[in-house]
Amino acid sequence: MPRRGARRVTRIQEDAVKKTARIAAVAAIAALALTACGDREDNGDEGSDNNSPTATTTEESSPTDAGTQYTDFKACMVSDSGGFDDKSFNQTSHDGLEAAAEKYGVQTSEAESSDPSQFADNIQRLVDEGCNQITTVGFLLGDATEAAAKKAKNVDFAIVDFAYEKPPANLKGLTFNTAEPSFLAGYVAAAKSESGVVGTFGGLNIPTVTIFMTGFVQGVEYYNEENGAAVEVLGWDVEAGDGSFTNDFEDKTAGQSLAQTMIDNGADVIFPVAGPAGLGGLQAAQDADAWGIWVDTDGCVSAAEYCDSLLTSVVKGMDVAVEQAIVDSASGQFNNEVYTGTLENGGVSLAPYGPEADIDEELSGKVEELKQMIIDGEITVG
Template sequence: MAMVAGLVALSLTACGERDSDDNASEPASSAPTTEATSEAPSEQFPDFKACIVSDSGGFDDKSFNQTSYAGLTMAAEDYGVQTAEVESNAPSEFNDNINEMVQQGCNIVTTVGFLLADATEAAAKKNKDVDFAIVDSSYEKPLPNVKGLTFNTAEPSFLAGYLAAAKSETGTVGTFGGVNIPTVTIFMDGFYQGVQKYNEDEGADVQVIGWNPETEEGSFTNDFENKTLGQSTAEEMITQGADVIFPVAGPAGLGGLQAAQDNDVKAIWVDTDGCESAAEYCDVLLTSVVKAMDVAVEQAILESAEGTFTNEPYLGTLENNGVGLAPYGPEADVDDELASKIDELKQQIIDGEITVTVK
């Protein structure tokens, strides 16, 4: 088994109202951007081939596979690299799909997701002349040709939990995951702690259903693809009084957004800005917990092409803009006082005054 280093570490915060035709205010701070910062032409690597392997969610999951894949397309546009990709339909395909990319002459293979850790390490051992980057995982003793791309999503999830508690009218908020693995529960840990911070600050008693950080047990669909399971899980939480839903379940989590929309409650999306990737649900979103996987993937590809690739893991945090909150949704109704409080909490996390803990 691959020894996955404690994913205590993980990636962006742009708090503020979303731009709209309704005179929404500008964000108070900027989320990571993929726009070029210089007019100078980038160095080109036309003989270099960068490849990517998805987990079973596929590259159109409106979540982490899709955002990671964007890093590959950005590298092609910015640096002229050749590309190839393969989608996994089931975990049983991981080994074969990675090997297929190696056989196609890829110079770097990016794998997407904690569940590909063992298959990635095995391929890296056999192909020492190929670089490997893996999103959402790292290793206790990484091989020289493997870089982990991890993101401290507990930090922005803390902000999301505080926001959810502040906006709840019933005094109950809910979260559920796809599978009980560290890259999922890290969101839920941060969310829970943010709610507790709100309770402490405001003398409130907002309850979190769906996750108990002490027992590390909670609500899981045990599936990242089944939207129906996500919807039924969220609906059960809504019947228990939850009026903000925080799904951490990839495409299955879209069912949670559907349930929120059907029942006139709010939700918070993960991995990407849901108002962009799942725009049909933007009206129910307070915000999204996002991580700059596209930027991290493109940077790993560039380092490999330049010959500067190392096995030092990347860790995205609020401080380095690797993780954060997307702009507030158009119907989030976040007033200036609450927005300022979220910004204050963000800075306290960056300064080390607040520590978001992960088991």
């Protein structure tokens, strides 16, 4: 299924890209530190040289005084399965821990989990090490984190991708409305599909995975309605709440097999939401000269070997949210109010388009329009 010209472009992948994104998001989250609703003034977006729908330019700022150091403070982290080098979920969260250490001098410790049975023991080990703050990474750690927070009341806890109706005073949820940028990605996928079929699959059928898939499907449906098209989505039925899953986040072969089945059934865009297993989906797309869309972080930075096959990536600012939670704890400003990253506050975004995506001004402008409509509440996603 041909989709690209012969000319191949290599994107410069410098740390500046990552730093700029983090700076912009830090500024947004800092404004939210003491509120649950996440409202702020919109500073506006300025497109990058490849018409990124969310690339922003802002003056450098940080969660607190850049000169402040917390060398006596110990921040720690427990991973979900997949480890801290998964090029996605755990790794992006871990970047926030590393940023806090680099900028503010906090001490750090960490525990990698390879199985859910290790969650409680890993958290307890870090409590016993004397950690002042512990971040757990992932929806599946919800119960273990709450139990630990209720027991170790002198430790501040933050958890990525989980929120509690009545959290303990020392437990903060860090959540992200990834349906919003996934909607934009779905619209782009439908617009770029030549076969009229696109596919998505997840690691597990859990809300923090399916929220991406639902937004993606809704974006495709919106494209169809606006353009009188009939682009089909394989892999997720929103109403039935069922679809295609690898049933873990580590098996790259399973991800590749699922994606290949979708490609064999006509899909020319693949949107995996499965951590390292999703890398198999990108491999299948690359091998078939199809498009891929990555999640959690900019795939052209974290999974650069697939960059030329990427349309874009759906980004969660987990690194910035984690860093902010650590600094809030170290500075005595910690609270248990849920943080939710949105397109409006910069906590979620669409990454710059891939170097071969060839997104024209009309489509780029439409994505910007849709983004603003979501922010303004004219389009409800999720």
